[in-house]
Amino acid sequence: xxxxxxxxxxxxxxxxxxxxxxxxxxxxxxxxxxxxxxxxxxxxxxxxxxxxxxxxxxxxxxxxxxxxxxxxxxxxxxxxxxxxxxxxxxxxxxxxxxxxxxxx
Numbered sequence: 001x002x003x004x005x006x007x008x009x010x011x012x013x014x015x016x017x018x019x020x021x022x023x024x025x026x027x028x029x030x031x032x033x034x035x036x037x038x039x040x041x042x043x044x045x046x047x048x049x050x051x052x053x054x055x056x057x058x059x060x061x062x063x064x065x066x067x068x069x070x071x072x073x074x075x076x077x078x079x080x081x082x083x084x085x086x087x088x089x090x091x092x093x094x095x096x097x098x099x100x101x102x103x104x
Contacts (some may be wrong), residue, residue, distance in 0.1 A: 006059060006083045013085045014060045023067055023077070024050035030070035035063065044070055059083055 006015035021033055025048075032044040033053055042065075045051040062082045066075035 004079070004081055006081065007086060008083060009086045011085065011087045012060070013083045013087075014058050015083050016056070016058045018054060018056050019059075019081070021053045021065070021079070022050075023052070031076070032068050032070050034066050034068055034075075036066060037063070046070070 032041040
């Protein structure tokens with residue numbers, strides 16, 4: 001999965017990005033990519049050993065995805081994307097820094 005980390009300066013800890021998943025298996029089968037929280041299958045592949053998925057999305061805080069066999073709830077593999085924020089309400093950080101030699 002790419003990316004696995006997003007760093008933002010917004011207070012709501014959300015990132016707009018393109019998520020890319022690529023997978024492969026030693027055995028041919030029916031597999032699905034599932035978003036953990038919603039339990040919705042984003043993409044399913046029939047009779048495949050490999051696949052890829054890509055989508056423009058907005059991620060909040062952390063999202064976990066997993067691969068399952070079609071119709072099964074047991075994860076075969078898991079990947080997570082985490083959102084980190086550099087936002088702070090500390091006004092001192094946002095002030096222009098003055099140099100030691102500045103007289104004004």
